[in-house]
Amino acid sequence: MNTQEKYQFIKTRLQVKYPFFAGILTKGEQAMDAQWCEELVVDLEKLFGDVQGEEFDKALGGYVEFSIDAAKNQEFFLKRGRYKTANFSEVKRNLYDNAGHMLGNYLPGMFVSHYFWPHHYRMGSRYRREIIPMVRERSPRLFVEVGTGSAMYTLLTMVSLPNVRGIGYDVSPYSVSFGRRVAAAFGFADRFKFVKQDAFANPPGDKAGYIVSQEVLEHLEDPLTFCKNLCGILKDDGYAYITAAITAAHSDHIYLFNNPEELKLMLETAGFKSVRYIEESSIDTRVPDKTPRICGHLLVKA
Numbered sequence: 001m002n003t004q005e006k007y008q009f010i011k012t013r014l015q016v017k018y019p020f021f022a023g024i025l026t027k028g029e030q031a032m033d034a035q036w037c038e039e040l041v042v043d044l045e046k047l048f049g050d051v052q053g054e055e056f057d058k059a060l061g062g063y064v065e066f067s068i069d070a071a072k073n074q075e076f077f078l079k080r081g082r083y084k085t086a087n088f089s090e091v092k093r094n095l096y097d098n099a100g101h102m103l104g105n106y107l108p109g110m111f112v113s114h115y116f117w118p119h120h121y122r123m124g125s126r127y128r129r130e131i132i133p134m135v136r137e138r139s140p141r142l143f144v145e146v147g148t149g150s151a152m153y154t155l156l157t158m159v160s161l162p163n164v165r166g167i168g169y170d171v172s173p174y175s176v177s178f179g180r181r182v183a184a185a186f187g188f189a190d191r192f193k194f195v196k197q198d199a200f201a202n203p204p205g206d207k208a209g210y211i212v213s214q215e216v217l218e219h220l221e222d223p224l225t226f227c228k229n230l231c232g233i234l235k236d237d238g239y240a241y242i243t244a245a246i247t248a249a250h251s252d253h254i255y256l257f258n259n260p261e262e263l264k265l266m267l268e269t270a271g272f273k274s275v276r277y278i279e280e281s282s283i284d285t286r287v288p289d290k291t292p293r294i295c296g297h298l299l300v301k302a
Contacts, residue, residue: 046185047185064105073249086221111178114150135161138209140161143192143212150182154192171197179194203233207235208238214296218245240300241297246293246295260293276298278296
């Protein structure tokens with residue numbers, strides 16, 4: 001099968017097995033750029049194998065479970081104006097340390113969402129077009145990511161900056177193992193090290209020329225202190241790219257940002273200055289002031 005035939009196979013598979021979720025690809029066809037279809041097929045096959053294989057089918061199932069979780073939690077948020085969970089240790093125990101949850105749906109589902117969800121895909125595309133060129137101009141030698149998750153932004157960064165070496169921290173052993181799988185599949189395992197630990201308990205020996213923390217802040221009880229610690233491991237002439245989900249619920253989202261201004265103020269309080277801002281919104285716009293959004297800042301030290 002060629003790329004288009006493989007894409008149609010994926011779309012048909014969703015329509016047959018998960019009809020409620022099949023429409024997302026139709027919406028993607030209307031919203032995405034010309035590269036989207038090819039990237040979706042090529043990248044997902046690199047990680048999950050042939051589109052007709054069992055591993056690929058499991059990844060689609062993981063995406064469906066990930067989407068159901070998001071939808072249920074968003075409904076809770078819209079009705080009550082708060083997220084369900086406020087305790088990080090509870091989230092870590094029940095979710096991040098749960099192999100079935102992390103490897104069965106959360107991590108593969110999150111990875112797939114970066115191709116299936118228009119606002120996730122557009123954020124990644126804009127990251128490559130608008131953020132990476134500015135970072136490349138400063139030729140960072142050490143790239144540090146704090147909270148690697150599904151390793152999507154590890155991937156986007158490492159393939160875009162072929163001369164950089166990096167280290168990524170995550171508190172979940174399953175994020176670490178999944179990240180290593182991504183690195184092996186996309187050919188940067190020799191340049192990037194995934195470590196299971198609190199990044200600030202044992203920070204890298206050298207300060208980073210570039211830091212990424214992508215959609216981590218909403219998972220924390222005290223994101224301001226986290227941001228101050230990020231600023232502390234950044235070189236004086238380095239860049240940091242920090243994003244957060246705004247009014248976007250999930251089973252592990254703790255801290256509610258009600259609007260982009262709250263995020264910007266927190267980053268400035270932590271010692272950063274924004275030099276580039278990008279934002280994308282979900283297609284779920286039922287309640288305009290509670291539409292799920294991703295907001296990202298390229299930052300320097302103030």
